[in-house]
Amino acid sequence: MPQIEEAQPKYLQIAHHIRDQILRGDLRPGEEVPSERQLASDWKVSRPTAARSLEALSNQGLVEKRQGSGTYVRSLEVNRRARELYGRARQTGKIYTPGEYAVITSAGWIEAPDHVAAALGLAGGRPAVHRQRVTNDRNGPITLSTSWFAPDVGQRAPRLLESERIKEGTLRYVEGMTGRQGSYAEDRVCARLSTEEEAAALRLEPGSAVLLVRHVVFDLQDRPLEFAEATYPPNRWAFEQDYPLA
Structure with missing residues (x-):
């Protein structure tokens, strides 16, 4: 206890x-x-x-x-943040709760967009490994997310290139294959209108408002290990930590 x-x-x-x-x-x-x-x-x-x-x-x-x-x-519609997903994976060995599952919609090598290259410390135009998934529950899609990894991580963690689920969670798998441990993460959050791809994946009306989270995991040497973008639909709560005012 x-x-x-x-x-x-x-x-x-x-x-x-x-x-x-x-x-x-x-x-x-x-x-x-x-x-x-x-x-x-x-x-x-x-x-x-x-x-x-x-x-x-x-x-x-x-x-x-x-x-x-x-x-x-209480019955809650909750957007689970990376913090809760990591915590569950480390506690139980599984990243999703009963009734939740992910469908890998795309995986493999692709040229990293500029903002992804910057987050991972890559030179412009370099390829990176991407892994896109739609997470669902009994009511349908709840998150569209894409994880990105530098070439050296992709070479040492080949399951990232496959369309099969990684049940223990992508980060735990990468940690095990590379020997690099995630130490801390930084999130940036904004609201905007959905793209056509996001609206289709989340079954929203075109142009619906969504929540976008850009998430970077750093290892013990302060090197970026994973960059992820997650898009959440509206009308679901995202909980944050309490903090003192004084």
């Missing part, structure tokens, strides 16, 4: 731990979260502190309390 840290209030540490489980998909909609009594015992805190952590989750819209029954995960 995770240990209490002094950097944050105890109730927030507990709430953030449960929130991460919800966003990773480890706790599914309709499932019961640990009770006040269980949280107090597991985290070695008082019952009021445990109750406050559940209240914080309720205020975030993640859980609902049912009188005389318990506290349950």
Whole structure:
């Protein structure tokens, strides 16, 4: 069981731990979260502190309390960010939650667009490995994403060129094949109108608003390991970390 840290209030540490489980998909909609009594015992805190952590989750819209029954995960339409996907892969060995699956629509060598070359530190006009996928759930497409890798990574990780799914997640596979470990990531996010390709892949009306995330993973030597672009449809929540104002 995770240990209490002094950097944050105890109730927030507990709430953030449960929130991460919800966003990773480890706790599914309709499932019961640990009770006040269980949280107090597991985290070695008082019952009021445990109750406050559940209240914080309720205020975030993640859980609902049912009188005389318990506290349950609410039904949510969530855009899972790379942070949640990586966390799930490292915890469970699988990147997707039950009911989610990816279809690889394109994979192989291609000349890197200028913004991809810049992100990976490649000279203009150089080829790179790309891997495009559409992630789906029971309601249809939820994300269109493309991962890009430098030539040396592509040569050492041949499954990137195949159209078969990599169940443990692309990054974990690349780490294993190259010996380079992802250390941190940077995301840039913007909203814009969809391209024709994006609208078709996500089953949207042409010109619909979408969320675009450009994501770079750096290794322990601060070298770019993966550049990815993910396009998300509208009307789904994307959750971010809380932060202090003082």
